[in-house]
Amino acid sequence: MQRFESKTVVVTGGGGGIGGATCRRFAREGAKVAVYDMNLEAAEMVAAGIRDEGGQVQAFRCDITDRASVDKAVEATQQSLGPIDVLVNNAGWDVFKPFTKTEPAQWDKLIAINLTGALHMHHAVLPGMAARKAGRIVNIASDAARVGSSGEAVYAACKGGLVAFSKTIAREHARHGITVNVVCPGPTDTALFADYKEGAGNPEKLMEAFTRSIPLGRIGQPDDLPGAILFFASDDAGFVTGQVLSVSGGLTMNG
Numbered sequence: 001m002q003r004f005e006s007k008t009v010v011v012t013g014g015g016g017g018i019g020g021a022t023c024r025r026f027a028r029e030g031a032k033v034a035v036y037d038m039n040l041e042a043a044e045m046v047a048a049g050i051r052d053e054g055g056q057v058q059a060f061r062c063d064i065t066d067r068a069s070v071d072k073a074v075e076a077t078q079q080s081l082g083p084i085d086v087l088v089n090n091a092g093w094d095v096f097k098p099f100t101k102t103e104p105a106q107w108d109k110l111i112a113i114n115l116t117g118a119l120h121m122h123h124a125v126l127p128g129m130a131a132r133k134a135g136r137i138v139n140i141a142s143d144a145a146r147v148g149s150s151g152e153a154v155y156a157a158c159k160g161g162l163v164a165f166s167k168t169i170a171r172e173h174a175r176h177g178i179t180v181n182v183v184c185p186g187p188t189d190t191a192l193f194a195d196y197k198e199g200a201g202n203p204e205k206l207m208e209a210f211t212r213s214i215p216l217g218r219i220g221q222p223d224d225l226p227g228a229i230l231f232f233a234s235d236d237a238g239f240v241t242g243q244v245l246s247v248s249g250g251l252t253m254n255g
């Protein structure tokens with residue numbers, strides 16, 4: 001019996017680096033995986049890889065900033081894969097600029113993707129979990145939420161907001177048997193990080209600085225994240241809620 005056999009798992013941003021690795025791990029551990037992404041082609045590619053390995057998976061176009069799109073994807077998932085047992089809010093986006101050089105239109109986009117998007121997903125999925133008195137939610141924030149990060153002020157504000165939101169929802173829904181926890185990646189080798197390096201101007205120098213400041217001596221790889229995410233989603237974490245775990249090679253160490 002595998003850990004997630006017969007469980008339906010939704011991963012937003014499942015077409016990306018960390019999301020794709022997370023979808024593959026859930027599928028290998030027996031889950032029926034719903035790969036949500038606004039980029040359907042990327043979601044389909046991840047789904048095709050999982051299907052080739054014999055996993056159960058379906059890709060869905062879902063723009064988390066658009067409530068109608070979220071409701072449509074959630075409804076379609078429940079029709080084809082069954083009630084949602086696990087929700088991983090992983091979709092994210094960033095622009096890398098000092099705060100005073102950013103424009104309000106960029107703040108709106110950052111907030112829509114990194115904060116409001118996760119709120120839409122919770123709002124759509126929580127009532128079903130509460131009615132079934134069971135559910136696991138894992139939110140992907142960032143070490144930027146815990147210690148700040150130059151060039152990422154609004155993104156960090158959203159991720160900090162997501163941490164506070166997660167703790168509150170963990171309290172509101174504990175009596176429904178739902179747990180809500182947060183994983184904070186550090187710098188991780190994905191498309192988002194490639195954009196960050198580009199935006200920062202001097203990618204080689206930045207990589208050198210990160211490598212020096214990360215105690216375990218390297219930046220993260222997408223496959224470093226699923227272990228922590230699947231732990232929070234598993235039965236082993238049944239008595240763990242409202243917690244925040246950094247997976248960042250020791251870059252930040254919080255008490």
Ligand SMILES: NC(=O)c1ccc[n+]([C@@H]2O[C@H](COP(=O)([O-])OP(=O)(O)OC[C@H]3O[C@@H](n4cnc5c(N)ncnc54)[C@H](O)[C@@H]3O)[C@@H](O)[C@H]2O)c1
Pocket residue numbers: 012013014015016017018019036037038039042062063064065089090091092093113117140141142143184185186187188189190191192193
């Ligand atoms: N890579 C890092 O260094 C790093 C560090 C800290 C936190 N994170 C967080 O990890 C998560 C995954 O990021 P990643 O590094 O794998 O990035 P990525 O760019 O590889 O993947 C992000 C995915 O989210 C999707 N997405 C963006 N906007 C969306 C929307 N409105 N609706 C649905 N999907 C949308 C993209 O299409 C993409 O497939 C994000 O929440 C990110 O903030 C990443």
